Amino acid sequence: MKDNTPLIEIRDLHKSFGDHHVLNGFNMSLYEKENLVIVGKSGSGKSVLLKCIVRLVDIDSGTLNVLGQSIPDLQQEELDILRTDVGFLFQGSALYDSMTVRENLQFPLRRHSKRLQRPDEDKLILEALESVGLAHTLDLMPEELSGGMKRRVALARTLILQPKIILYDEPTSGLDPITAKEIIELILKVQNQYGTASLIITHDMDCARVISNRMIILVDGIDYGNGVYQELAISEDPKIRAFFK
Amino acid sequence: MSSKHKYLNDWAAYFDETGKVTRFAFRFFREAVKPPYEFRELLKQCYVIGYQSLFLVGLTGFIMGLVFDLQSRPTMIEFGAESFMPGMIGISIVREIGPVITALICAGKIGSSIGAELGSMKVTEQIDAMEVSGTNPFKYLVVTRIMAATLMLPILTIAADGIGLFGSYLIESYKGDVTFKLYINKVINILSFGDMVPSIIKTFFFGFAIGLIGCYKGYNSEKGTAGVGAAANVAVVIASLLVFVLDLIAVLISDIFYEL
Numbered sequence: 001m002k003d004n005t006p007l008i009e010i011r012d013l014h015k016s017f018g019d020h021h022v023l024n025g026f027n028m029s030l031y032e033k034e035n036l037v038i039v040g041k042s043g044s045g046k047s048v049l050l051k052c053i054v055r056l057v058d059i060d061s062g063t064l065n066v067l068g069q070s071i072p073d074l075q076q077e078e079l080d081i082l083r084t085d086v087g088f089l090f091q092g093s094a095l096y097d098s099m100t101v102r103e104n105l106q107f108p109l110r111r112h113s114k115r116l117q118r119p120d121e122d123k124l125i126l127e128a129l130e131s132v133g134l135a136h137t138l139d140l141m142p143e144e145l146s147g148g149m150k151r152r153v154a155l156a157r158t159l160i161l162q163p164k165i166i167l168y169d170e171p172t173s174g175l176d177p178i179t180a181k182e183i184i185e186l187i188l189k190v191q192n193q194y195g196t197a198s199l200i201i202t203h204d205m206d207c208a209r210v211i212s213n214r215m216i217i218l219v220d221g222i223d224y225g226n227g228v229y230q231e232l233a234i235s236e237d238p239k240i241r242a243f244f245k
Numbered sequence: 246m247s248s249k250h251k252y253l254n255d256w257a258a259y260f261d262e263t264g265k266v267t268r269f270a271f272r273f274f275r276e277a278v279k280p281p282y283e284f285r286e287l288l289k290q291c292y293v294i295g296y297q298s299l300f301l302v303g304l305t306g307f308i309m310g311l312v313f314d315l316q317s318r319p320t321m322i323e324f325g326a327e328s329f330m331p332g333m334i335g336i337s338i339v340r341e342i343g344p345v346i347t348a349l350i351c352a353g354k355i356g357s358s359i360g361a362e363l364g365s366m367k368v369t370e371q372i373d374a375m376e377v378s379g380t381n382p383f384k385y386l387v388v389t390r391i392m393a394a395t396l397m398l399p400i401l402t403i404a405a406d407g408i409g410l411f412g413s414y415l416i417e418s419y420k421g422d423v424t425f426k427l428y429i430n431k432v433i434n435i436l437s438f439g440d441m442v443p444s445i446i447k448t449f450f451f452g453f454a455i456g457l458i459g460c461y462k463g464y465n466s467e468k469g470t471a472g473v474g475a476a477a478n479v480a481v482v483i484a485s486l487l488v489f490v491l492d493l494i495a496v497l498i499s500d501i502f503y504e505l
């Protein structure tokens with residue numbers, strides 16, 4: 001892939017639920033090795049946007065290309081293959097609560113074992129857990145972990161397929177400030193280690209400041225502001241200023 | 246909104262829901278026949294569903310046998326028909342009481358636990374997480390649970406029948422001096438193939454209905470913890486109702502066969 005082709009390209013994306021228009025012509029591009037942060041108020045459609053990207057939600061209209069493929073046009077099998085290249089860290093971690101940490105990490109491997117040439121599943125699992133500093137939790141159940149640990153295990157589960165892109169849905173929400181900071185540092189570390197591009201969605205401006213190379217402000221279902229943190233922070237626009245209080 | 250309007254809306258919602266459940270059932274059959282098959286998860290669910298209900302079903306069956314026998318004895322003695330007791334109890338338990346009581350217990354136990362489990366997986370995005378990791382959650386979660394419920398209900402019913410009959414034997418031997426061998430002989434003599442087969446067949450349908458409704462309600466649960474509670478609750482109510490409806494249908498159908 002050439003340097004200037006975006007990994008994710010979204011043009012004029014529309015999505016509504018009934019007569020509730022959530023996304024109204026949203027545009028964005030995510031480039032290689034980039035940390036793009038999207039900020040928006042709660043309920044502004046941030047999670048819906050992420051879910052459109054992996055087709056957990058079908059879009060109404062617009063262009064949505066991921067790794068050069070048009071998401072709405074993919075067959076189920078093609079989509080499943082593409083999804084292995086796109087990691088998703090869910091807002092509440094979404095660990096399978098009836099499975100141990102090990103089984104949680106095994107789960108993404110079960111369908112993609114052919115691609116990964118199986119034999120050292122255990123090694124892969126341990127590696128992923130080590131990269132989030134939680135190798136000792138291998139045989140624990142999710143309920144035995146703290147909120148921050150759950151988030152890390154979820155990140156390990158996302159990393160195990162070595163995706164090219166990771167989508168983070170509010171990675172610091174529901175965590176205390178210190179744990180949130182640890183998670184941010186971990187995301188940056190993982191970023192360097194695996195060289196992935198990240199799309200991070202948040203309403204935590206501290207997180208945005210530390211982590212972003214570039215930011216998009218989502219207001220009224222469109223990409224209302226676009227630029228680096230420092231640029232946006234001195235904007236005169238009241239709708240943008242509202243985020244920098 | 247006028248009350249007549251609201252009344253119509255209720256009916257519309259009812260038909261709408263029925264349509265959705267039917268579509269859910271069709272999707273079950275479509276996905277059940279399509280590889281890859283989730284055998285391991287199916288076995289696990291059979292174990293979970295069977296194991297978690299066995300004690301309750303057994304205990305209920307036992308009490309049912311005791312009570313039923315104690316209640317019928319005086320009447321049968323009055324008619325001088327004490328020796329028919331094992332036969333009468335056998336037929337009632339195998340044909341009707343065993344299957345229906347077992348199904349109702351399971352509607353409560355299995356229906357609610359599937360509804361709550363899938364509901365909480367839905368609202369905490371675990372189902373979404375499965376989907377993006379390339380495992381079809383409908384196949385992995387729904388197909389296996391509906392199949393397991395369908396397969397386990399007959400087995401649980403047979404267990405309940407057996408334990409219920411044993412309960413009734415205890416009363417008979419205590420009050421009426423019947424040996425175990427005699428009791429069993431009397432039951433076997435009176436039970437025909439025509440009693441056993443339809444009553445076992447209908448338990449497959451009971452199991453299917455319980456699994457289907459539990460999964461449907463959980464899988465389509467509303468956001469929030471209240472949604473999970475509602476999913477479990479409604480699943481039990483609808484599954485129990487369906488058990489009675491299906492039982493009625495089964496009785497009507499086997500009645501036609503008896504007439505022939």
Ligand SMILES: Nc1ncnc2c1ncn2[C@@H]1O[C@H](COP(=O)(O)OP(=O)(O)O)[C@@H](O)[C@H]1O
Pocket residue numbers: 017022040041042043044045046047048049
């Ligand atoms: N499956 C759905 N059905 C109907 N409405 C939905 C659905 N998912 C999200 N919405 C609505 O879309 C809006 C945006 O939701 P979301 O993207 O979750 O917000 P946030 O920016 O806080 O992540 C909300 O008003 C929500 O009610």
Ligand SMILES: [Mg+2]
Pocket residue numbers: 046047048091169170
């Ligand atoms: Mg959200």
